Amino acid sequence: MTLTVLAPGPLTTVQDLGRPGRAAEGIGRSGACDRASAALANRLVGNPVGAAVLEVTAGGLLVRADAGVWVALTGARCTGTPYASPTWVPAGSTLRLGTPVSGLRSYLAVRGGIAVDPVLGSRSTDLLSGLGPAPLAAGDVLPVGTAGPWPGVDVAAVAEPTAGELVVAVRPGPRADWFADDVHRTLATTSWSVTGDSNRVGLRLAGPELARQRDGELASEGMVRGALQVPPSGQPVLFLADHPVTGGYPVIGYVADADVDCCAQLAPGQTVRFRR
Structure with a gap:
């Protein structure tokens, strides 16, 4: 087949x-x-x-x-x-x-x-x-592989992707202290727009600048799916399935793992809000 x-x-x-x-x-x-x-x-x-x-x-x-x-x-x-x-x-x-x-x-x-x-x-x-x-x-x-006997399976529904704004849970990241309290409030109160530069590596988001309160650079450290990384532009990137193994920009937060699936369905122009 x-x-x-x-x-x-x-x-x-x-x-x-x-x-x-x-x-x-x-x-x-x-x-x-x-x-x-x-x-x-x-x-x-x-x-x-x-x-x-x-x-x-x-x-x-x-x-x-x-x-x-x-x-x-x-x-x-x-x-x-x-x-x-x-x-x-x-x-x-x-x-x-x-x-x-x-x-x-x-x-x-x-x-x-x-x-x-x-x-x-x-x-x-x-x-x-x-x-x-x-x-x-x-x-x-x-x-196409060879199928065995058709098993009895659980086909619990999965919610369809939304066409409107998506609200997801976010937890503090390991470098949350690189950002002042007002920046964390901005992260949680902004409707972030998904840009056309997004792909399987990550969602590139547009909104207010998330400015650091610390100077200097990080040594590269491990990255995982759901990490919300802030490059020098101040515009956050939410890592998806093909994210890099390491990165050198501070991670301000992590999106809850189950919510990352929903984020993967966001099309350019849609918005996402992060709930702390």
């Missing part, structure tokens, strides 16, 4: 749960940006939650099933495509993802999983390091 890519859209990558536990080797985890939606897509077609799926940014994917297969779409709902339910695609038929109604990243699971060759134990594409398969291009043929 294979899928043939006829059109990849703006950006489509293969993603699974990533490469955990390798930060000491300088290798980031990567994996699906919206882990909850990717796991739901897999459960809907009877796959293990760690099976590889297609992460489709801003829609536009067109694929042909070379044999009949069950698929499921979650994350950002796309026009013209069945959503959050198992869908049968007959042999030789095509599946097209339109423009997302809300959110940015859609997850397409195929029963049996996308079976490209793993790299360091994962099939995920890491755009920062270049590990894993290249982003999809027209003409790519994707192997």
Whole structure:
């Protein structure tokens, strides 16, 4: 069983749960940006939650099933495509993802999983390091794995991405003392706009300058998903799945882990507010 890519859209990558536990080797985890939606897509077609799926940014994917297969779409709902339910695609038929109604990243699971060759134990594409398969291009043929018996699975719903402002929880970071109290108040009372420079590495946010109260530079220290880093521009960056392993700018706070999935669905122009 294979899928043939006829059109990849703006950006489509293969993603699974990533490469955990390798930060000491300088290798980031990567994996699906919206882990909850990717796991739901897999459960809907009877796959293990760690099976590889297609992460489709801003829609536009067109694929042909070379044999009949069950698929499921979650994350950002796309026009013209069945959503959050198992869908049968007959042999030789095509599946097209339109423009997302809300959110940015859609997850397409195929029963049996996308079976490209793993790299360091994962099939995920890491755009920062270049590990894993290249982003999809027209003409790519994707192997699909062999599915076992359809299991009884829990398909608890995952909330659809919001089209409005997102409010997420933030906790103090290890360098919170680099910023005065009024800067922390600014962080928590501003509607931060997502800029067009955002990607799988992180959300670049625009708003008031978060000025430091300390001079000097930090030695590079470990970074994790959800870190809210403040570069010299004073415009915060929220790290997502392909974040660097280390960084030298102060981290003012951490977004609650479950909320980072929701942040991964923010499109350029949307706003996010941080609740302390």
